[in-house]
Amino acid sequence: MTDEFIIKIENIFKTYKIGDIEVRALRGVDLQIIKGEFIAIMGPSGSGKSTLMNILGCLDIPDSGKYFLENIEVGKLNDNHLANIRNMKVGFVFQTFNLLSRLNTFQNVELPTIYTKTKLKNRKLVINQYIESVGLKGKEKNKPNELSGGERQRVAIARALINDPAIILADEPTGNLDSRTGEEIMAIFQKLNKQGKTIILVTHELDIARHTQRIIYLRDGLIIKQERIENPVMADEILSKMPKLEDRISVLK
Amino acid sequence: MRSFGKNIIIAFQSLFLNKLRSALTMLGIIIGVGAVVAVMSIGTGAQASVIDSIQGIGSNLIIIMPGGSDDDMGALNQFTSANKESLKLQDIDAIKKHSRYVDGIIPVILSAAPVTYKDKGSNVSIYASSEEAVGVYNFEIDTGKFFSKSDIANSSNVAVLGKTIKNKLFSNEDPLGKSIKIFGKNFKVIGTVKSKGANTFGQDQDNTIAIPVTTAMNKLYGQNYLNLIIAKTAEEKNLNLASEEITRILRKQHNIKSGQKNDFSIENQTEILNALSAVTNIFTIAISGIAAISLLVGGIGIMNIMLVSVTERTREIGIRKAIGAKNRDILTQFLTESVVLSLTGGLMGIIFALVISLLLNKYSPILTSVSFSSIALAISFSTFVRLFFGIYPAMRAARLNPIEALRFE
Ligand SMILES: Nc1ncnc2c1ncn2[C@@H]1O[C@H](COP(=O)(O)OP(=O)(O)OP(=O)(O)O)[C@@H](O)[C@H]1O
Ligand SMILES: [Mg+2]
Numbered sequence: 001m002t003d004e005f006i007i008k009i010e011n012i013f014k015t016y017k018i019g020d021i022e023v024r025a026l027r028g029v030d031l032q033i034i035k036g037e038f039i040a041i042m043g044p045s046g047s048g049k050s051t052l053m054n055i056l057g058c059l060d061i062p063d064s065g066k067y068f069l070e071n072i073e074v075g076k077l078n079d080n081h082l083a084n085i086r087n088m089k090v091g092f093v094f095q096t097f098n099l100l101s102r103l104n105t106f107q108n109v110e111l112p113t114i115y116t117k118t119k120l121k122n123r124k125l126v127i128n129q130y131i132e133s134v135g136l137k138g139k140e141k142n143k144p145n146e147l148s149g150g151e152r153q154r155v156a157i158a159r160a161l162i163n164d165p166a167i168i169l170a171d172e173p174t175g176n177l178d179s180r181t182g183e184e185i186m187a188i189f190q191k192l193n194k195q196g197k198t199i200i201l202v203t204h205e206l207d208i209a210r211h212t213q214r215i216i217y218l219r220d221g222l223i224i225k226q227e228r229i230e231n232p233v234m235a236d237e238i239l240s241k242m243p244k245l246e247d248r249i250s251v252l253k
Numbered sequence: 254m255r256s257f258g259k260n261i262i263i264a265f266q267s268l269f270l271n272k273l274r275s276a277l278t279m280l281g282i283i284i285g286v287g288a289v290v291a292v293m294s295i296g297t298g299a300q301a302s303v304i305d306s307i308q309g310i311g312s313n314l315i316i317i318m319p320g321g322s323d324d325d326m327g328a329l330n331q332f333t334s335a336n337k338e339s340l341k342l343q344d345i346d347a348i349k350k351h352s353r354y355v356d357g358i359i360p361v362i363l364s365a366a367p368v369t370y371k372d373k374g375s376n377v378s379i380y381a382s383s384e385e386a387v388g389v390y391n392f393e394i395d396t397g398k399f400f401s402k403s404d405i406a407n408s409s410n411v412a413v414l415g416k417t418i419k420n421k422l423f424s425n426e427d428p429l430g431k432s433i434k435i436f437g438k439n440f441k442v443i444g445t446v447k448s449k450g451a452n453t454f455g456q457d458q459d460n461t462i463a464i465p466v467t468t469a470m471n472k473l474y475g476q477n478y479l480n481l482i483i484a485k486t487a488e489e490k491n492l493n494l495a496s497e498e499i500t501r502i503l504r505k506q507h508n509i510k511s512g513q514k515n516d517f518s519i520e521n522q523t524e525i526l527n528a529l530s531a532v533t534n535i536f537t538i539a540i541s542g543i544a545a546i547s548l549l550v551g552g553i554g555i556m557n558i559m560l561v562s563v564t565e566r567t568r569e570i571g572i573r574k575a576i577g578a579k580n581r582d583i584l585t586q587f588l589t590e591s592v593v594l595s596l597t598g599g600l601m602g603i604i605f606a607l608v609i610s611l612l613l614n615k616y617s618p619i620l621t622s623v624s625f626s627s628i629a630l631a632i633s634f635s636t637f638v639r640l641f642f643g644i645y646p647a648m649r650a651a652r653l654n655p656i657e658a659l660r661f662e
């Protein structure tokens with residue numbers, strides 16, 4: 001048995017075809033992740049990071065190879081089961097937020113609960129709690145276009161958290177954000193990790209990756225290196241040292 | 254499974270958040286349903302007024318025509334059958350004598366003739382009958398009197414004028430006692446009848462002159478046969494019994510042996526109504542067909558909007574699927590949107606049609622009547638069209654792979 005691994009993939013292949021051209025995005029990837037781990041995936045553009053994340057998030061299906069999620073072989077599940085996993089077991093945070101532009105913050109965060117079998121108790125209260133926990137209290141009625149990039153990403157994180165999934169997958173969650181806002185997002189992830197969530201995030205920035213416990217390097221669809229971070233950077237500490245922009249402006253005066 | 258109520262909420266939310274798109278889609282349905290109901294209201298209105306005008310004559314009439322009815326075209330047979338001289342005045346006496354159910358019976362000869370008074374002239378319908386026509390055919394005397402039994406016995410040259418011909422020949426002059434010429438023969442005007450208005454086919458029922466049937470037979474046409482015999486029963490429920498009775502009496506009167514065919518045909522009011530309804534039904538079906546085609550075209554338009562909206566909403570579908578919506582959820586969302594649109598649109602279409610039909614009734618000569626069946630037809634058809642054209646785009650949307658949908662820009 002492979003009890004200790006919340007995620008285990010074996011020899012995953014994924015090839016995209018555009019006309020006659022084949023792009024081999026993943027070429028035999030093996031990976032084991034322990035429950036409660038915080039992992040960063042790095043690698044050059046086009047190396048297959050997003051492809052791997054999509055497969056882990058059950059948004060896409062590998063051509064071959066096995067994927068065990070909490071010891072269940074995902075490849076054997078039908079569409080409805082996969083939808084349930086996306087709904088309940090993994091929360092996905094996208095680089096481009098992927099919020100519904102016509103819905104406000106509250107409605108966007110609420111969205112996954114609409115597709116859940118069992119009714120959430122105290123739904124309104126729980127949703128508002130999650131909105132508060134990502135620091136968006138007072139912005140419940142704002143539409144995405146009335147929010148900053150960082151705020152949108154927080155909405156997306158709250159949405160990913162609403163059904164209390166064991167796993168958070170985040171594909172370049174800080175890619176569109178300035179360094180301070182990125183740091184704040186990392187603080188949220190570290191807090192969640194401390195609460196026991198397994199988190200996997202894709203990033204291009206080593207500074208961001210150093211917040212995690214393990215970095216996995218991908219290149220040309222293969223894992224080429226793994227690195228343990230003995231002393232992860234604590235976002236809270238950095239934030240406390242990092243002066244706020246308005247502080248710096250006031251210093252200049 | 255999520256509850257039906259939740260689906261409705263999502264659908265309403267989505268419709269409300271896309272007001273313009275919803276409004277455009279709905280417009281198609283409103284116009285489609287409105288057109289169907291309005292057009293059908295004209296059809297049923299025409300039908301109702303046909304039935305009205307026939308029942309205005311009296312709903313318990315039996316019409317006996319010369320010529321057998323060996324096929325379904327009974328009523329038309331008198332024009333084609335060789336034996337159009339089979340009905341005689343004696344037949345009326347025989348029926349009067351032997352029938353238990355017949356309450357009144359009149360001979361009818363219909364023709365058109367030139368009429369003149371002094372220097373004025375016109376063509377009119379000559380309605381030759383007996384004194385009983387007043388009761389059977391619902392003539393209402395305006396001035397003077399109708400011709401009498403003795404006028405019939407004497408083949409008197411007397412005439413009773415309808416409103417139109419009266420006005421044409423006499424304008425403001427009092428016609429009573431004046432002498433007019435029909436086919437060059439002098440007739441004395443003894444009465445006028447009240448206006449009956451135009452019938453459903455637009456014919457003026459007042460451009461008519463009634464004269465004694467015997468005068469027409471002996472002095473105008475020299476014929477010994479009748480065009481029609483109209484009989485009346487006291488009660489409508491006896492119509493069929495009376496028809497059978499008349500058949501028996503006439504067969505005996507005409508010496509028709511058993512096994513031989515009738516040389517006359519009998520129709521009663523109910524049958525005539527049915528025949529006429531059949532005609533107006535065809536009319537209604539034809540215009541409904543046109544309306545249905547417009548609904549169909551509207552439906553294709555709706556499908557277009559649905560397809561475009563699916564394309565537009567591919568990212569939305571991707572996002573919904575990425576956070577756990579099942580294919581079924583997407584499908585139900587789109588279908589519910591479809592149904593909500595078609596029901597609200599349908600409802601507004603009906604209101605639209607009601608307004609149109611009211612306006613037509615009020616400000617145009619067209620009579621309309623909105624029937625429940627036309628509403629039911631329009632609603633079920635538009636729902637069907639919507640579902641049919643909604644299902645395809647919805648299935649397409651539901652089948653999308655979340656990643657493909659998300660990549661859509
Ligand atoms: N839907 C697709 N169709 C065709 N090719 C694809 C598709 N998705 C990804 N690819 C190709 O697969 C390879 C891996 O793509 P992937 O998105 O996983 O890279 P990535 O590591 O996330 O890159 P980046 O850092 O730029 O986001 C790339 O060469 C890309 O062009
Ligand atoms: Mg990527």
